[in-house]
Amino acid sequence: MGVFEMIVGVVLIGTAASIINRWIAAKHGYEYEDETDTMKKIAPVEDPATEKRIQALEKRVRVLERIATDEGARLASEIEALQDAREDDLSDALSTPRFKTRETS
Template sequence: MEKSTFLLFFMIVVGLPVILGVGGDMFKRWLKHKERMAEALNAQTAEKAAQYAAHTERLEQRVRVLERIATDKGVALADEIESLRTLPADNAATRPLN
């Protein structure tokens, strides 16, 4: 029985601290890896958000241009169309296109 008691004592005194030490180190490494992955994901997300913001800004600029074309030139364009309708058919064929 003394041999099994010595073995149990040895496992508790030596084996348990070694296992906990290795396990603790493995946990610290895993936690550091997770933190790095989170930082990389945050950087990637921020980059995508900036790309989406730039794309949205370009689309908004295009819409502003289209709105300005539709509102500013709409009256002049309608007048030009109406003037073409009032021209005689033979004069419209000889009129140069702009």
């Protein structure tokens, strides 16, 4: 490989690296300033309709979270109540004899 091919290869690699670097930066919300060749973060576009939609979605998510957590708490309390009722039934059944004794006759 001659000197000419090596120079062309180095230039092509540098150009490809620069293009890939700018593509990755643009993908993540950065842009280059041409004068200083520096990157800066692009501010998101403020759109009132989008902001209202985001707020509505956040409100729906809060409602769904409340439903999910309340349902779980309610279910847990019902299970606890059933367990307590079962324990009460078992203790009543064990404390009351089913046969007649002389005292109960």
